[in-house]
Amino acid sequence: AQSVTQLGSHVSVSEGALVLLRCNYSSSVPPYLFWYVQYPNQGLQLLLKYTSAATLVKGINGFEAEFKKSETSFHLTKPSAHMSDAAEYFCAVSGYSGGGADGLTFGKGTHLIIQP
C-alpha cells in the first residue's frame, strides 16, 4: 500500500521568498505522484504531476517539483512567493494493488501562509 507524508502542516514565508513544501512517499510499485492545490472553499486542482518522463516537473503558477527516487521525495518549490499562492497544498500518490486502481492517497496537506 502506498502512503504520503507531508512535513509541516503550516508553512509561512514572506512575499518574494522561496517556497518549499516537503513530500515523502512510500509505494510498492513505481510511483505516480501529484501535487494539488486547494483555494478556500474550492475543490482541488492539479498543480503538476510526475510521469517518469523527467525528474524535474514544471507546473502551473511557477511551481515545480523534483522527483528523487533515492530519497523517496517529491518536494514542491517556487522561487518567489506571491500573495495569491496562499492555499492548502496536497501531495498525492496513485496506487495499484494488483486488483485494480486504488485511487489517490493524499498527504494531510500543508497550509501555505504568505506574509506581506
Next chain:
Amino acid sequence: NAGVTQTPKFQVLKTGQSMTLQCAQDMNHNSMYWYRQDPGMGLRLIYYSASEGTTDKGEVPNGYNVSRLNKREFSLRLESAAPSQTSVYFCASNILGGERLEFMNTEAFFGQGTRLTVV
C-alpha cells in the same frame, strides 16, 4: 465544460437522518471516487468505482453506501447520519479504469465539494 458536478453544496442534517450526495461527470471517465476532508486529516477515500458496475471500499467506508448508477453518476448515501460524518465531501473522477495501468499517471478531477453538518 462542466467537469465534475456535486449537489448539494451545503447540507445540515439531524442525527439519524438519511441523505444522498449526488455526483456527475461529463468527461467520459471510467473511475469515480468519494473522499471526505477533515482538518488535519487530508483527504480520505470513502469508496471508489473503478468502472461502471463496480464499487469498492476505501479507507473509511463505515456508515456510507454508494451506487454507480451509470458511467456518469456516482452517488454517496448516508443511511443514518452521525455527528462524526460532519465533513466536506469531494467527488472526483479519472479516465483511469480497472487495470489500465497506462492511465496510472493521469490526474483526478474534483468537484467543488459538499459541506455537510450533522447536528
